[in-house]
Amino acid sequence: MNSNIHIFGTPEETARAVAELILMKAKEKNKQSLPFNIALSGGSTPKLLFSILSKEYADSIPWHFVRLFWVDERCVAPTHAESNFGMTYENLLKNVPIQDANIFRMLGEADPEKEAKRYQTQLETQLPARNALPLFDLVLLGMGDDGHTASIFPDNMGLLHSDSTVTVSVHPVSGQKRITLTGNVINQAEHVIFLITGSSKSTVLKQIIQRKNKFSDFPASYIQSHSGPAEFYLDQAAAAEL
Numbered sequence: 001m002n003s004n005i006h007i008f009g010t011p012e013e014t015a016r017a018v019a020e021l022i023l024m025k026a027k028e029k030n031k032q033s034l035p036f037n038i039a040l041s042g043g044s045t046p047k048l049l050f051s052i053l054s055k056e057y058a059d060s061i062p063w064h065f066v067r068l069f070w071v072d073e074r075c076v077a078p079t080h081a082e083s084n085f086g087m088t089y090e091n092l093l094k095n096v097p098i099q100d101a102n103i104f105r106m107l108g109e110a111d112p113e114k115e116a117k118r119y120q121t122q123l124e125t126q127l128p129a130r131n132a133l134p135l136f137d138l139v140l141l142g143m144g145d146d147g148h149t150a151s152i153f154p155d156n157m158g159l160l161h162s163d164s165t166v167t168v169s170v171h172p173v174s175g176q177k178r179i180t181l182t183g184n185v186i187n188q189a190e191h192v193i194f195l196i197t198g199s200s201k202s203t204v205l206k207q208i209i210q211r212k213n214k215f216s217d218f219p220a221s222y223i224q225s226h227s228g229p230a231e232f233y234l235d236q237a238a239a240a241e242l
């Protein structure tokens with residue numbers, strides 16, 4: 001199995017492995033007295049990771065050096081049930097000593113086009129740059145069972161190579177507007193991690209990892225990090241067809 005593929009028995013073991021990686025990377029930056037700039041995805045998969053970070057890593061991760069950004073956000077209020085920020089606050093932010101000044105929320109309640117522009121400017125002012133793109137230390141991604149990642153969907157693959165680092169996208173089924181990072185800024189990151197669990201992802205994941213069948217139709221197929229392939233953290237159910 002490729003060295004960038006990490007398979008664990010259960011969703012909890014998988015999430016804990018990602019938590020350990022975040023701890024290690026945050027400590028590395030802390031030793032250099034540098035901030036750890038991480039972009040988080042939403043959806044349901046990260047909830048277990050956030051719960052483990054809250055219960056087991058509240059005292060070990062140097063949270064005062066962590067600066068949180070988002071990969072994407074639904075265009076709803078932060079108190080809405082579908083808000084990625086709201087989910088992150090309930091499962092992580094209210095439980096760890098991260099400073100409000102280090103939380104860079106996408107404003108789901110704002111005008112989408114204006115917010116995309118505002119957030120793009122915020123990335124330019126708040127992050128170091130490499131190749132004229134904002135540079136994250138770590139981008140945590142999920143994957144939908146249609147092979148989307150961030151809010152880059154199969155019907156809008158152009159967002160993978162957009163000149164904008166942040167843009168507005170539309171969920172192809174619900175029509176819900178989203179604010180999302182685009183492919184170039186994700187692929188620029190030092191480390192890109194997919195956290196994927198559950199059997200509903202296994203068939204698409206096989207195609208993406210093995211570059212077979214319809215892999216070229218899936219946005220997640222085009223995601224990597226600055227230095228090489230993205231890292232996949234999978235439970236056995238998601239990896240069942242590999």
Ligand code: 6PG
Binds near residue numbers: 144148151
């Ligand atoms: C979002 C996410 C999205 C998510 C996938 C997987 O806003 O929904 O950023 O890209 O990672 O849709 O979602 P689940 O974790 O719920 O399967």
